[in-house]
Amino acid sequence: MTPKLSEELTDALRANGPDGLEVVDPATNRIYMIVDGDTYRQAVEALRRQNDRNAITEGLAQMEAGEGKPAEQAFEEMRERLRFPQAQ
Incomplete structure (x- = not known):
């Protein structure tokens, strides 16, 4: 409606x-x-891009601080959680 x-x-x-x-x-x-719709869509897209940049910046800072986990471990955990086949 x-x-x-x-x-x-x-x-x-x-x-x-x-x-x-x-x-x-x-x-x-x-x-x-x-x-107007165009203004709204542009604002939402700009906010999405800013949130993406913030998440990347935070992830890089965590990586540089030695936090987090190795990518292969994270991928393996995602595969298990999503019940994907094990990597060959």
Whole structure:
């Protein structure tokens, strides 16, 4: 289901420009942002890339500190957990 914007919200979005529109759910007082789909998708993709970079940076720091486990051991544990055949 894709709800349609009311005329009031459409007018407010147009008046607010490309920055989107902050709206409040009166039942919960939660604040939501209404932005166009392209802006939303770009923001989600940028956040995903940043989270990936952070995870890689953290993993490298752990590796340099001698933490973690060797890759082959980690792969073997994943194979066991996922019940894949043993590596030949």
